[in-house]
Amino acid sequence: MIxxxxxxxxxxxxxxxxxxxxxxxxxxxxxxxxxxxxxKSTLIRCINMLERxxxxxxIFDGEDITxxxxxxxxxxxxxGMVFQSFNLFGHLTVIENLMQPQMDILKKxxxxxxxxxxxxxxxxxxxxxxxxxxxxxxxxxxxxxxxxRTLAMDPDxxxxxxxxxxxxxxxxxxxxxxxxxxAKSGKTMMIVTHEMKFARAICNRVFYxxxxxxxxxGTPEQIFDDPKKExxxxxxxxxxxxxxxxxxxxxxxxxxxxEIDRYCMQNTIPSRIQYRIRLAFEELMQQMLQPVLAETxxxxxxxxxxxxxxxxxxxTYGGERFDPAEGENSLSYxxxxxxxxxxxxxxxxxxxxxxxxxxxxxSSNKFTNTVKVLIRx
Amino acid sequence: xxxxxxxxxxxAILLIAMSLILLCLLAGCSLGSKxxxxxxxxxxxxxxxxxxxxxxxxxxxxxxxxxxxxxxxxDETEAYGAVSQGKIDAIVFEKATMQSAVRNGLTGVRIMEExxxxxxxxxxxxxxxxxxxxxxGKVNEFMSEAEADGTxxxxxxxxxxxxxxxxxxxxxxxxxxxxxxxxTVGIIFPYSYYKGTELTGFEIELARRLAAWMxxxxxxxxxxxxxxxxxxxxxxxxCIAANLYATPERxxxxxxxxxxxxxxxxxxxxxxxxxxxxxSNKLKSSxxxxxxxxxxxxxxxxxxxxxxxxxxxxxxxxxLLGFGVFxxxxxxxxxxxxxxSFFTWLIDxxxxxxxxxxxxxxxFGQLSVSGTAVSVVAFTLIFAxxxxxxxxxSVSSVDRGQTEAAYALxxxxxxxxxRVILPQALPLFMPAYKGQITALIKATAVVGYVAVQDxxxxxxxxxxxxxxxxxxxxxxxxxxxxxxxxxxxIVSRIELKIYSRQRTRExxxxxIGLSDEG
Numbered sequence: 001m002i003x004x005x006x007x008x009x010x011x012x013x014x015x016x017x018x019x020x021x022x023x024x025x026x027x028x029x030x031x032x033x034x035x036x037x038x039x040k041s042t043l044i045r046c047i048n049m050l051e052r053x054x055x056x057x058x059i060f061d062g063e064d065i066t067x068x069x070x071x072x073x074x075x076x077x078x079x080g081m082v083f084q085s086f087n088l089f090g091h092l093t094v095i096e097n098l099m100q101p102q103m104d105i106l107k108k109x110x111x112x113x114x115x116x117x118x119x120x121x122x123x124x125x126x127x128x129x130x131x132x133x134x135x136x137x138x139x140x141x142x143x144x145x146x147x148x149r150t151l152a153m154d155p156d157x158x159x160x161x162x163x164x165x166x167x168x169x170x171x172x173x174x175x176x177x178x179x180x181x182x183a184k185s186g187k188t189m190m191i192v193t194h195e196m197k198f199a200r201a202i203c204n205r206v207f208y209x210x211x212x213x214x215x216x217x218g219t220p221e222q223i224f225d226d227p228k229k230e231x232x233x234x235x236x237x238x239x240x241x242x243x244x245x246x247x248x249x250x251x252x253x254x255x256x257x258x259e260i261d262r263y264c265m266q267n268t269i270p271s272r273i274q275y276r277i278r279l280a281f282e283e284l285m286q287q288m289l290q291p292v293l294a295e296t297x298x299x300x301x302x303x304x305x306x307x308x309x310x311x312x313x314x315x316t317y318g319g320e321r322f323d324p325a326e327g328e329n330s331l332s333y334x335x336x337x338x339x340x341x342x343x344x345x346x347x348x349x350x351x352x353x354x355x356x357x358x359x360x361x362x363s364s365n366k367f368t369n370t371v372k373v374l375i376r377x
Numbered sequence: 378x379x380x381x382x383x384x385x386x387x388x389a390i391l392l393i394a395m396s397l398i399l400l401c402l403l404a405g406c407s408l409g410s411k412x413x414x415x416x417x418x419x420x421x422x423x424x425x426x427x428x429x430x431x432x433x434x435x436x437x438x439x440x441x442x443x444x445x446x447x448x449x450x451x452d453e454t455e456a457y458g459a460v461s462q463g464k465i466d467a468i469v470f471e472k473a474t475m476q477s478a479v480r481n482g483l484t485g486v487r488i489m490e491e492x493x494x495x496x497x498x499x500x501x502x503x504x505x506x507x508x509x510x511x512x513x514g515k516v517n518e519f520m521s522e523a524e525a526d527g528t529x530x531x532x533x534x535x536x537x538x539x540x541x542x543x544x545x546x547x548x549x550x551x552x553x554x555x556x557x558x559x560x561t562v563g564i565i566f567p568y569s570y571y572k573g574t575e576l577t578g579f580e581i582e583l584a585r586r587l588a589a590w591m592x593x594x595x596x597x598x599x600x601x602x603x604x605x606x607x608x609x610x611x612x613x614x615x616c617i618a619a620n621l622y623a624t625p626e627r628x629x630x631x632x633x634x635x636x637x638x639x640x641x642x643x644x645x646x647x648x649x650x651x652x653x654x655x656x657s658n659k660l661k662s663s664x665x666x667x668x669x670x671x672x673x674x675x676x677x678x679x680x681x682x683x684x685x686x687x688x689x690x691x692x693x694x695x696x697l698l699g700f701g702v703f704x705x706x707x708x709x710x711x712x713x714x715x716x717x718s719f720f721t722w723l724i725d726x727x728x729x730x731x732x733x734x735x736x737x738x739x740x741f742g743q744l745s746v747s748g749t750a751v752s753v754v755a756f757t758l759i760f761a762x763x764x765x766x767x768x769x770x771s772v773s774s775v776d777r778g779q780t781e782a783a784y785a786l787x788x789x790x791x792x793x794x795x796r797v798i799l800p801q802a803l804p805l806f807m808p809a810y811k812g813q814i815t816a817l818i819k820a821t822a823v824v825g826y827v828a829v830q831d832x833x834x835x836x837x838x839x840x841x842x843x844x845x846x847x848x849x850x851x852x853x854x855x856x857x858x859x860x861x862x863x864x865x866x867i868v869s870r871i872e873l874k875i876y877s878r879q880r881t882r883e884x885x886x887x888x889i890g891l892s893d894e895g
Contacts, residue, residue, distance in 0.1 A: 048785055050781055050784060073787045074787070076784060076785055076786065076787040077786070080785065081781075081782075085776075085778050086778075087779060087781060088782075089783075089797055089801075090779070091800045093880065093885055095885065100796065101786045101788070104788065104796055105786065105787045105788065114889055130882075131880075131881070131882045146782075150786075153787065159785075
């Protein structure tokens with residue numbers, strides 16, 4: 001069992017882990033997903049102390065391994081790691097890569113180490129390559145040997161840091177097959193990966209990492225099918241998001257138009273959808289919600305789903321209940337309603353607090369009104 | 378195939394270049410210059426006159442030939458060569474010495490009849506730091522006695538005029554409470570020179586007589602004229618017996634005995650009348666003079682021994698020291714790193730010869746440590762400094778991932794270094810290391826400055842006897858090449874033993890009886 005308590009990692013100009021608390025149970029197979037730069041690799045590298053955390057504790061089977069003076073070699077022997085760049089020992093043959101650590105660290109005899117090595121190479125499908133040097137192998141083969149080397153130490157926990165990211169797409173499959181097989185062995189595993197299907201297939205638990213920590217933690221069904229939190233949902237659905245804060249009648253609408261164009265360009269959004277996004281924004285903000293703008297700011301988010309090729313625009317605002325359908329500018333409403341798939345209004349007296357992502361605006365407004373526009377090509 | 382051809386083409390060009398250089402050397406690259414017959418001709422701005430550094434004859438030249446340009450030479454042999462090849466027009470130096478050189482086979486030069494300037498007085502110079510009480514008084518007393526009973530006069534006639542090279546039997550005590558260390562040069566005939574492997578000459582006999590008279594045991598140390606005064610000043614030796622002129626500058630720092638020899642200043646000029654003799658005869662006789670006569674090859678052997686001793690010890694100690702320091706600094710000990718950086722900066726930033734002299738005259742100046750030991754210390758530091766920087770760069774070029782992988786498997790920091798990092802750094806380290814060995818063996822050529830008779834110094838000594846540059850220099854060069862090649866070969870052998878890059882199945886599986894494996 002691994003317990004992380006208030007784990008924090010700071011670099012000079014970034015803090016990937018702010019305060020991570022979780023418990024990893026024996027036998028858990030955890031996929032760690034999330035956008036790049038959110039500390040996924042940092043997290044598992046802190047667990048075996050390849051990165052020394054700035055603060056907090058890592059408790060491994062009851063022992064605090066972050067304590068100064070703790071003999072890390074003991075803990076690391078029981079936590080194998082598979083690296084993105086394989087890191088096979090270049091001066092040793094494949095079999096020696098498996099044998100040497102067993103002999104040096106586990107003090108196994110040479111013949112014992114050899115037997116284990118041969119058995120594990122067979123398991124990862126690398127029999128017959130024993131006496132080759134790593135630089136004669138392909139990336140996928142190297143990674144399979146690296147996995148075998150990790151297994152040779154018979155660890156309780158295996159940490160895999162983007163094991164297929166450095167591979168040619170044709171080789172990803174062979175390595176994933178080996179890892180899938182491994183996941184059935186009952187060992188505790190943590191795997192950082194960008195391959196969503198693969199992540200889902202092997203694990204019993206998912207960490208979605210964002211905002212300096214484990215943003216959402218759940219079973220694969222929970223995370224992939226029904227994410228509870230906004231950023232998780234955006235990530236899982238491959239949503240491309242644009243946020244605009246229209247803070248009054250003097251808002252720079254021309255600038256916002258340019259920004260929408262740039263956003264569409266960057267995400268290769270089809271031009272017809274782009275046109276409708278602009279239309280919706282103009283009709284909503286410059287016509288229908290004009291009376292609202294005088295009173296309260298309106299927050300606009302545009303989400304584009306690559307998978308479904310649809311865009312959703314949400315305009316939320318506080319203040320009194322105000323349905324644009326009942327507003328004075330019914331012509332605009334009709335125009336918009338016709339050109340988009342759906343145009344709905346909802347009122348929630350509780351309102352949504354400002355999302356964490358725009359907490360920096362400092363607004364404590366309750367966003368009670370929501371206009372939702374669904375755009376399809 | 379093309380690769381092979383390119384190499385042979387490259388070799389051919391190299392060979393042609395080398396033979397051109399050799400031909401040039403043999404011919405002496407003679408350039409036409411006019412014959413000098415009168416003193417007036419020498420007082421001309423076109424004229425270059427050579428003098429020995431610190432011999433004081435430059436004063437004479439300034440006075441007699443104010444218009445001429447003065448060129449300084451480290452020793453007379455070099456100046457002789459320069460005159461005979463026409464690089465300079467004349468040498469002003471002790472007439473008797475120059476005459477001896479001509480008598481002993483120096484060709485292409487002529488001694489003029491005239492003597493110029495005031496006669497020079499040579500004496501035994503006494504170190505102010507000698508541990509022998511009242512050495513100056515003793516030397517003067519001995520000199521007075523020797524002058525009075527005619528010994529000195531007889532010696533002068535025998536050595537300086539007759540060039541009779543027989544050294545009489547003098548009973549110098551082997552072990553005595555008084556130990557006299559005498560600095561001399563070994564390259565100036567007939568005062569202090571090597572006959573075969575024996576140090577001999579007028580000054581040597583005088584020093585032996587002095588030691589016998591004092592009841593002291595005797596030791597000679599060989600210096601260049603450049604360094605001999607400094608050696609006496611710093612107390613490395615008790616006195617100097619090297620036909621050293623008592624110039625005013627020297628008298629300021631050293632006490633001189635009454636004159637051992639009063640020398641007239643003569644002039645040596647080039648004799649253009651002599652044509653170059655046929656090459657093969659010249660070569661044969663040069664070879665004979667350089668290697669065979671007086672068993673001079675033994676001098677080369679001795680020099681090789683000394684050079685190898687210094688080089689090999691410096692390599693061993695330097696490698697150990699460098700490795701030790703590197704290991705101390707590796708874990709980021711800030712103080713150790715600072716100190717190391719400072720010392721490597723200091724050592725790398727200084728010319729080797731300066732570093733060596735600082736060690737010899739300043740740091741070990743007061744202690745009686747042999748020049749060889751000091752050289753080993755200095756070159757150990759130089760080599761260690763190189764080893765540290767080579768280790769740093771080769772270790773840092775091993776991918777960081779290798780360290781991480783080893784850590785993740787449970788290797789300790791130390792084990793990671795020795796089992797994973799070092800074996801991968803070595804293939805990068807070794808070529809540089811071998812290059813450094815070649816550099817080191819060449820760099821040791823300066824140890825002559827601190828009274829060590831290494832290969833280069835032996836070449837100088839032989840040149841001072843044969844009055845020829847060609848064979849001794851080429852021999853020394855060739856021997857350096859061979860020594861460097863042998864040393865790097867040995868290192869390569871060791872390298873192969875400790876680290877063979879491509880191991881076969883059998884090598885990997887030694888000690889496992891796996892006869893049944895397919």
